[in-house]
Amino acid sequence: MTPRRFLTISAEVAVALIVASLLLGQVLGTPVLLGYVETGSMEPTLEPGDGFVAIPDAVAGDVEEGDVIVFRAEELQGGGLTTHRVVGETERGYVTQGDANPFTDQDGDEPPVKEGQIVAKALQIGGSVVVIPNLGTVVTGLQSSFGAIQQRLAVLTGSRALLGTQGIAYVLLGLSALLYLYDLVVGGGKLRDRERDRDRDQGISPELVVALLAAVLVASATAAMVVPAGTQQFGVVSAEFASENPTVIQQGESSTIPYTVPNAGLIPVVAYLEPGSEGVAVSPERVRVAGRGEATVDMTLSAPDETGYYRRFVTEHRYLAVLPGDMIDALYETHPWLPIVVIDAGLAGGVALLGLLVMGGRRVRVRKRESRHDRSTWHRLLRYLTR
Template sequence: MNLTRLLTGLVTIIAVLIALSILAGAALGQPMGVSYVETGSMSPTLEPGDGFIAVPTEVAGPVEPGDVIVFDAVNLHGGGLVTHRVVGETESGYITRGDANPVTDQDGAEPPVDPGRIEAKALQIGGNVVVIPGFGTVVTGASGAVGSLQQFLASTFGTRAFLGTQGAVYLMFGFGVVTYVLASLAERSDSRRRDRHTSRWTGSITPQTVIGAMAVVLILLVTASMVVPAGTHTFQFVSSEVASENPSVIQQGTTKNVTYVVPSNGPFPVVGVIEPTSGGVTVSPETVSVPGGETTNVTVTIQAPPDTGVYTASIREHRYLALLPTGVILTLHGIHPWLPIVVIDVLLGVGFVVLAVALIGIDPIRLDRRRHPVPLRVRIRRWFK
């Protein structure tokens, strides 16, 4: 095999995986392997639009002062994900500040960041954040183009099926099918343009390449469907001297129950594991099985501290497609929270590849000149025999 072609293929695959990771993170609002900043609060470390490698907290290790983290803010910028540096630690949580900001986030209205609200750490080598310049600008443009395409298709066909994450799945697989069909059609048109004395063009398009690319897309989308709806949920409450009917006000030293809803977010059943990530919080039940298209309620009991003031409590939800028995999922989760996702991805990926090979086969599509070419419609019929 030509070494240059092999290296080019590897670089292309890596670039596609990074691009898909960035697009998923941008569209779904979660750090998905590669993320980026939109403001200049981290300048000069990260300029607006710069990307960085977001390492999930499950594998990133303990957070220490000097780390750049992605956390779920309560009040900062109206809430949502924020990328700032840890500059201190207290009993209530971490103190954070943007490198370009003169004061810490906690000098404002943001409470200390408890570990449960930390989504990821920025990869650092030698104490320096690994920066991908300008990636955010590319992602924003691509994400906007995908969103515009989804809106166009939804309005054209009069259905919302093209919108959201599920709509992205349809677009991805539709793109893969169309690409393969066009490649097949190119065989005939390219061969006709060849010189009549040329018996064969050595180039070929392998079904393995198409199947592998679509399997990667499937795994990324399935992983996103489990990771994105999960994550940390924060409850902000006031420890008050008097009781109140307001659910966000708890009398000091007492407890109050809050309902947390776990939806399936689609037609497939899911298994959810909900764990407290801050002190003074209990969850019942900690494990739920949610049928497709339905929701299940979980009771979160919050204990108010003896001192009055504003506090935060947090829980973390882990979500898995119920493609394995619940007991197996829970056993794998007990070993590591990401292990059920890996096993489910492997099972789906292998199953998809086996099915695709059975339908398509593994013979390459050779772009050569044939006196009696086989029509594409005949090939498609043969795939399904």
């Protein structure tokens, strides 16, 4: 592989990872690898539109004073994700503050931040946040442009299906079809000097094909374990009187309600449920859910002695049941992300072994009668990358 090709592929992979992480973050509603700020509350550390490397809470370790965290606020700017610095800790949770703010969030209406609200921690080296200048500016600009395109297409076609996340898929599919038609018209043509390419040195490396298949499988398996999991929020009203509403609880008392763990996939999953805040308990904390099935556990919510509205959190982790149950338990007790790593590694290794056995090291070639002068754009690009 030439240095030019190595640098080109490396740049393309980096861009693909950045785009994939940003898109996945938009779908999941939480930063994945990368995040950005939209306001100036973290100046001068993070200017409006600056990005940062977001480490998921599950692998970020313990939160300490001085860490910059991304958490699901309850009151700040109407709730939602907020990026602020931890400046203290109390029995009720963490005290947070924007670097540019003269007072803490808890001096206002925001309650102390609990562990279950934290979704990521900004990467810091030597005590300084790793900043990606203007990343958010670029992302929001692209989102605005793409949103305008979606709205224009929706008006022209009279269909609301082109709006939102589902509309993005339709638009991308349409662009792909247009590019394909353009390639047929411009890159195609009458076939001249027909010849059959029998050069066995040409073609796609079997290792590359296997790696792509393994990557697709690993991505799908990871999404099946990560997307349905996460932290769930429940509102509890501590009242002076009892109520038929299970979330309106007499002060100092508790209420038990069912918590459903669905599995929309065909492969069974093992789910672990743990309290993400005080005032909540789950029993049992481990359930196995069959494919296309669901399981129900008991969740007990407790009301404080003081009346008011309180939020309770339950954190759910789930894993494909492709390993023995005892092994998943041991891995989970070590770290909640360790079962995902082992499962993904096993799936990728199985695909790699099967693929190499089936293909036997032979390069994947597309045999087609065509002119070397009139090959389509796609074929010329393919031959350039695989020669």
